[in-house]
Amino acid sequence: MKVCKFGGTSVASAQQIKKVAAILKADPSRKIVVVSAPGKRFDDDVKVTDMLIRLSQAALCNEDVEGYLSEVLDRYAQIAIGLDLGQAILDIIELDLRNRLESDKGNPGLFFDQLKASGEDNLAKLVAVYLTSIGLHAEYINPKDAGLLVTDFSQRVQALPESNNRLSALKDKATITVFPGFFGYTSKGELRTFERGGSDITGSILAAAVKAELYENFTDVDCVFVANPRIIENPEEIHKMTYREMRELSYAGFAVLHDEALMPAFKESVPVCIKNTNNPLAPGTMIVAEREHSFRPVTGISADSGFSTLFVSKYLMNREIGFGRKLLEILEDEKISFEHTPSGIDNISVILRSHQLNTEIEHRIVHRVKTELHADEVNIQSNFSMVVLVGEGMRNATGLAARATAAISRTGANIEMINQGSSEVSLVFGVLKQDETKILKELYKEFFSSVLVQ
Numbered sequence: 001m002k003v004c005k006f007g008g009t010s011v012a013s014a015q016q017i018k019k020v021a022a023i024l025k026a027d028p029s030r031k032i033v034v035v036s037a038p039g040k041r042f043d044d045d046v047k048v049t050d051m052l053i054r055l056s057q058a059a060l061c062n063e064d065v066e067g068y069l070s071e072v073l074d075r076y077a078q079i080a081i082g083l084d085l086g087q088a089i090l091d092i093i094e095l096d097l098r099n100r101l102e103s104d105k106g107n108p109g110l111f112f113d114q115l116k117a118s119g120e121d122n123l124a125k126l127v128a129v130y131l132t133s134i135g136l137h138a139e140y141i142n143p144k145d146a147g148l149l150v151t152d153f154s155q156r157v158q159a160l161p162e163s164n165n166r167l168s169a170l171k172d173k174a175t176i177t178v179f180p181g182f183f184g185y186t187s188k189g190e191l192r193t194f195e196r197g198g199s200d201i202t203g204s205i206l207a208a209a210v211k212a213e214l215y216e217n218f219t220d221v222d223c224v225f226v227a228n229p230r231i232i233e234n235p236e237e238i239h240k241m242t243y244r245e246m247r248e249l250s251y252a253g254f255a256v257l258h259d260e261a262l263m264p265a266f267k268e269s270v271p272v273c274i275k276n277t278n279n280p281l282a283p284g285t286m287i288v289a290e291r292e293h294s295f296r297p298v299t300g301i302s303a304d305s306g307f308s309t310l311f312v313s314k315y316l317m318n319r320e321i322g323f324g325r326k327l328l329e330i331l332e333d334e335k336i337s338f339e340h341t342p343s344g345i346d347n348i349s350v351i352l353r354s355h356q357l358n359t360e361i362e363h364r365i366v367h368r369v370k371t372e373l374h375a376d377e378v379n380i381q382s383n384f385s386m387v388v389l390v391g392e393g394m395r396n397a398t399g400l401a402a403r404a405t406a407a408i409s410r411t412g413a414n415i416e417m418i419n420q421g422s423s424e425v426s427l428v429f430g431v432l433k434q435d436e437t438k439i440l441k442e443l444y445k446e447f448f449s450s451v452l453v454q
């Protein structure tokens with residue numbers, strides 16, 4: 001049995017959903033289908049999830065919601081008309097959205113999540129109706145009924161291990177299961193969404209639970225490329241890579257798969273294949289536990305912005321017992337996670353995702369580090385990017401860091417931070433955001449050969 005996830009671009013219109021149906025018809029082992037909410041049909045289009053976010057914000061501010069609501073309903077209506085579906089499914093969707101809008105706003109987080117999740121939930125219902133209308137035996141299933149349990153509000157949303165047993169029952173169904181991505185329910189029965197892009201996670205959870213032979217993740221590119229195709233023209237294709245490589249690459253900018261989507265599949269040794277809904281016969285990229293050695297040490301290069309650095313220096317920091325713990329405790333008090341901690345004998349930098357900070361939090365952190373840890377210098381700088389070289393073969397390659405730093409120096413950019421994880425599967429460079437693209441291009445030139453644009 002295969003679990004297939006179709007991303008927002010794959011279900012953005014009636015025409016795309018017809019391609020999904022053809023893909024399912026072509027292989028009867030595709031028995032579990034996870035769908036996202038309708039995504040972008042063209043570059044400037046708006047994803048339904050973003051429309052729903054606007055709608056819920058307006059509702060929470062007690063503004064008039066009718067305009068925002070009809071924008072969402074219109075997307076579904078266009079799809080239903082294009083698939084020759086009657087009015088009944090549109091009535092179901094409208095009633096569902098109005099019920100969500102009328103639900104209690106006393107817990108704004110829950111209200112917000114309930115509206116956001118309706119994008120996938122209502123599309124799953126519509127897709128099941130469509131598949132049935134063309135003669136496939138398909139059934140919509142709600143994550144609550146299926147038993148997709150997730151952590152509670154105080155924590156980051158993750159599937160609970162007990163979900164596995166309940167979800168495994170899906171493998172016994174004779175029909176095609178159409179399952180909405182992006183959300184689950186707490187043990188108290190409250191809906192919670194994963195992070196943006198989280199339908200990938202749902203697909204992986206289901207693939208692990210039913211011990212699928214394959215988790216196919218359908219998107220709008222033929223495969224994973226060695227670098228972002230929006231920056232490098234015709235980048236080289238990756239045919240096979242390891243879970244570890246994909247995890248490192250999706251951590252920093254490979255938007256093609258959510259970085260949390262690998263662990264469930266990895267734990268159950270379910271291989272993952274990235275495929276194109278618009279070209280399903282292309283073999284795609286296989287993500288597996290091991291791959292044969294390639295002559296090339298670097299498998300891919302990714303880059304992502306939105307990082308800040310907390311820099312702390314104090315004379316004799318290296319001799320002070322507990323300094324690092326106390327520093328990280330201050331961040332913990334602010335509920336901030338950190339990414340990297342490169343350090344010297346008298347200084348340490350803590351690299352953070354900037355979205356966790358604001359001026360007030362920054363002031364509090366700087367003040368506490370100065371007064372409680374008696375640091376000589378403390379500052380927080382934003383606008384950093386991480387450029388990451390990833391490859392299983394890097395472990396055995398000599399001179400690789402020298403090649404990378406030489407390439408970066410050719411761009412005239414300064415390297416603010418270097419970090420090589422102890423697994424040696426990745427090499428991370430902290431750089432200024434303004435230098436990110438030129439560095440990515442120069443590293444691509446150094447480690448891969450192709451024609452460059454821009």
Ligand SMILES: Nc1ncnc2c1ncn2[C@@H]1O[C@H](COP(=O)(O)OP(=O)(O)O)[C@@H](O)[C@H]1O
Pocket residue numbers: 006007008009010036039197218219220221223224225226227228229230253254255256257
């Ligand atoms: N290295 C890469 N290889 C392939 N695609 C990439 C890469 N880096 C970024 N992308 C982008 O990821 C996009 C697919 O991810 P996403 O937009 O989340 O798709 P979906 O709507 O199917 O979930 C591609 O259109 C591509 O622009």
Ligand SMILES: N[C@@H](CC(=O)OP(=O)(O)O)C(=O)O
Pocket residue numbers: 006007008009036037039047049050119181182195196197198199200
């Ligand atoms: N619809 C959600 C979840 C998701 O996974 O979407 P996509 O498959 O389009 O990345 C989002 O926009 O974040």
